[in-house]
Amino acid sequence: MSFENLGLAPFLLRALSEQGYENPTPIQEQAIPLALEGRDLLAGAQTGTGKTAAFGLPLLQHLGTNPQAVNGPRKPRALVLAPTRELATQVHDSLRSYSKYLRIPSACIYGGVGMGNQFDVLRRGVDLLVACPGRLIDHLERRSVDLSGIEILVLDEADRMLDMGFLPSIKKILAKLPRQNRQTLLFSATFEESIKQLALEFMRDPAQIQVTPKNTVAETITHRVHPVDGARKRELLLHLLAQDSREQTLVFGRTKHGCDKLAMFLDKAGIKTAAIHGNKSQGQRLRALGDFKAGRVTVLVATDIAARGIDINELPKVINYDLPMVPEDYVHRIGRTGRNGSTGQAISLVAQDEAKLLRQIVRLLDKDMDIRDVPGFEPQTPIRWGNSAPGKAEVPGGDRSPRKHARRPHGEAPRHAHAGAKSGGGQRDGAGRGASRGAGNGAPRGGAPSGQRRGGGGRGPGGGGHRAG
DNA sequence: AAAAAAT
Numbered sequence: 001m002s003f004e005n006l007g008l009a010p011f012l013l014r015a016l017s018e019q020g021y022e023n024p025t026p027i028q029e030q031a032i033p034l035a036l037e038g039r040d041l042l043a044g045a046q047t048g049t050g051k052t053a054a055f056g057l058p059l060l061q062h063l064g065t066n067p068q069a070v071n072g073p074r075k076p077r078a079l080v081l082a083p084t085r086e087l088a089t090q091v092h093d094s095l096r097s098y099s100k101y102l103r104i105p106s107a108c109i110y111g112g113v114g115m116g117n118q119f120d121v122l123r124r125g126v127d128l129l130v131a132c133p134g135r136l137i138d139h140l141e142r143r144s145v146d147l148s149g150i151e152i153l154v155l156d157e158a159d160r161m162l163d164m165g166f167l168p169s170i171k172k173i174l175a176k177l178p179r180q181n182r183q184t185l186l187f188s189a190t191f192e193e194s195i196k197q198l199a200l201e202f203m204r205d206p207a208q209i210q211v212t213p214k215n216t217v218a219e220t221i222t223h224r225v226h227p228v229d230g231a232r233k234r235e236l237l238l239h240l241l242a243q244d245s246r247e248q249t250l251v252f253g254r255t256k257h258g259c260d261k262l263a264m265f266l267d268k269a270g271i272k273t274a275a276i277h278g279n280k281s282q283g284q285r286l287r288a289l290g291d292f293k294a295g296r297v298t299v300l301v302a303t304d305i306a307a308r309g310i311d312i313n314e315l316p317k318v319i320n321y322d323l324p325m326v327p328e329d330y331v332h333r334i335g336r337t338g339r340n341g342s343t344g345q346a347i348s349l350v351a352q353d354e355a356k357l358l359r360q361i362v363r364l365l366d367k368d369m370d371i372r373d374v375p376g377f378e379p380q381t382p383i384r385w386g387n388s389a390p391g392k393a394e395v396p397g398g399d400r401s402p403r404k405h406a407r408r409p410h411g412e413a414p415r416h417a418h419a420g421a422k423s424g425g426g427q428r429d430g431a432g433r434g435a436s437r438g439a440g441n442g443a444p445r446g447g448a449p450s451g452q453r454r455g456g457g458g459r460g461p462g463g464g465g466h467r468a469g
Numbered sequence: 470a471a472a473a474a475a476t
Contacts, residue, residue, distance in 0.1 A: 083473065111475050134474035141475095165473065255471065278473060304472055325471060 047335020074125030075149030112282035133169035158186035254322035
């Protein structure tokens with residue numbers, strides 16, 4: 001299959017081949033013909049599989065081949081919304097490069113920068129607008145932009161755009177768009193069912209495309225978990241980074257302040273580090289990402305601002321210093337590595353208070369995780385992976401007994417956790433209660449040398465029926 | 470309960 005077969009126009013094919021794109025990815029193969037027909041799309045595909053081109057190429061072809069419907073001042077005809085400024089910039093850049101042989105005036109609209117330029121560009125008129133919601137609404141209220149001529153709407157990272165934080169803004173923008181004759185394209189790597197239902201309300205008979213089983217991640221990414229005491233995470237991170245000090249690593253933290261502190265610590269320890277989060281100025285954000293992409297710093301410490309969409313060439317490793325608050329964000333974070341078929345490594349430092357999060361992640365991924373202590377950094381009290389604190393009622397007999405195990409031996413063989421309980425599979429409650437309840441909670445929490453406990457013992461988080469209630 | 474997105 002080649003791009004020619006998908007019905008793309010010569011002016012796009014030429015730009016693609018010049019940029020080295022030869023064969024469409026599965027999501028592109030499926031989405032492009034449907035989008036060219038004018039269908040609405042609800043499209044899910046793994047991170048790093050070319051979603052931008054999947055919506056961008058049909059969008060540009062539409063703009064390039066259909067004459068503008070209205071006379072008078074030029075109004076934007078296509079609108080792409082993205083959840084962060086960096087992603088909006090990246091998408092805009094990509095679309096510019098695909099449309100090299102077209103004359104499509106465009107603008108990228110987001111906050112944190114002056115409005116003057118944006119006023120000018122909008123007044124001169126654009127066909128294509130890539131934007132973050134906040135600043136776009138600002139322009140709407142100032143009447144410096146008119147969205148009544150939008151023919152195509154794209155929500156990139158659609159599930160994020162429709163979550164509680166963004167939804168009010170999206171609704172405001174939707175209210176300014178024409179309802180008739182509008183094509184709506186939604187793309188994301190993760191789609192929760194409730195989000196899907198919400199999306200259906202402002203789409204018309206969308207084709208639903210799911211290229212790979214939903215919420216899965218690239219097979220080329222390996223997942224490793226290091227149990228550790230929260231208080232020793234910094235040291236452990238430093239230890240891990242020092243092992244291969246030239247390797248580009250994206251480190252995710254939970255809070256802006258935490259990321260700042262961590263970046264300072266690493267920098268003082270001699271690791272070239274930058275931090276990026278929403279409290280930094282747009283200039284600082286730009287520089288941090290630029291320095292990291294260019295290799296001027298080896299470590300970028302980021303909040304979830306960098307979790308989605310950001311494309312960093314050949315990034316070999318992502319470390320979750322803190323686990324994300326929602327399991328879907330794990331998928332997006334580690335999707336910064338292993339892009340386009342390359343290999344990647346995802347490492348998560350997990351303290352006791354994150355055990356539950358890890359279990360949710362394993363369940364979502366339905367994937368093996370290599371859980372192993374780092375010699376010298378074993379948690380003082382082995383992690384209890386069970387689904388409740390000791391003494392909670394819903395785990396009869398499971399977790400409430402006091403930990404009587406000694407610490408794990410150093411350098412033991414890795415255990416493997418697997419989400420056996422994902423969807424009606426074998427290890428749900430009833431069946432799992434007996435044997436695997438004990439195993440699921442028992443083994444990873446650690447006491448036993450796990451070499452001997454492979455079978456049931458190796459299940460770890462998510463294994464063995466943690467579906468109480 | 471955190472982050473993002475307008476100022």
